[in-house]
Amino acid sequence: MASVHKEISLPTTPEAVWDVVRDVGAVHTRFAPGFVVDTVMEEGARTVTFANGFVARELIVEVDERRRRLAYSARSDRLTHHNASFQVFPDEAGSRLVWIADVLPHDAAVMVGAMMTGGLEAIRKSLSRVTTAA
Numbered sequence: 001m002a003s004v005h006k007e008i009s010l011p012t013t014p015e016a017v018w019d020v021v022r023d024v025g026a027v028h029t030r031f032a033p034g035f036v037v038d039t040v041m042e043e044g045a046r047t048v049t050f051a052n053g054f055v056a057r058e059l060i061v062e063v064d065e066r067r068r069r070l071a072y073s074a075r076s077d078r079l080t081h082h083n084a085s086f087q088v089f090p091d092e093a094g095s096r097l098v099w100i101a102d103v104l105p106h107d108a109a110v111m112v113g114a115m116m117t118g119g120l121e122a123i124r125k126s127l128s129r130v131t132t133a134a
Contacts, residue, residue: 001081002109006116007098008124014095016130018068018088021097024060035122050115078111080104097123 010017020030025041027048038049045059061071061083068088075082081104089096099120103112 001102001104002106004101004103004109004113004116005098006100006113006120007096008120009091009093009096010124010127011094012127012130014068014088014090017095017097017127020127020130021068021070021086021088022063022065024063024070024072031126032119032122033126035119054115079108082108082112097127 020026023030024046025039027039027046028036029039035051036048037051040047045057047055047057049055056074056076058072058074061073063070069085070087071083071085073083082101084099084101087098087100089098097120099116101112101116103109
């Protein structure tokens with residue numbers, strides 16, 4: 001199994017970042033607009049449409065308020081296993097967002113890592129503008 005680890009520092013309070021991350025139905029409007037173009041919620045899951053046309057059904061595994069951690073899982077024709085999490089930590093700049101994805105097959109890590117890099121660019125733009133929790 002391959003693990004892809006990405007993280008960014010943000011000039012935003014951990015509380016404000018977490019408020020956006022935990023809003024699992026607003027990926028396309030609050031968290032990663034432009035990278036994700038639509039999010040449709042259903043009981044315990046969401047279907048996310050990416051700007052490149054890729055569509056993923058993500059099971060929401062846990063929204064951990066105390067640890068400020070969102071865990072989710074997805075399957076597709078290309079991925080036999082995908083489990084990922086976002087976690088928000090205090091940082092000198094404001095906060096640090098850590099995104100980890102575990103994937104199979106191992107070779108899928110290249111594609112997943114590239115999508116995560118693109119996602120973090122959109123997330124950085126969006127969350128750098130957030131100043132207070134909604």
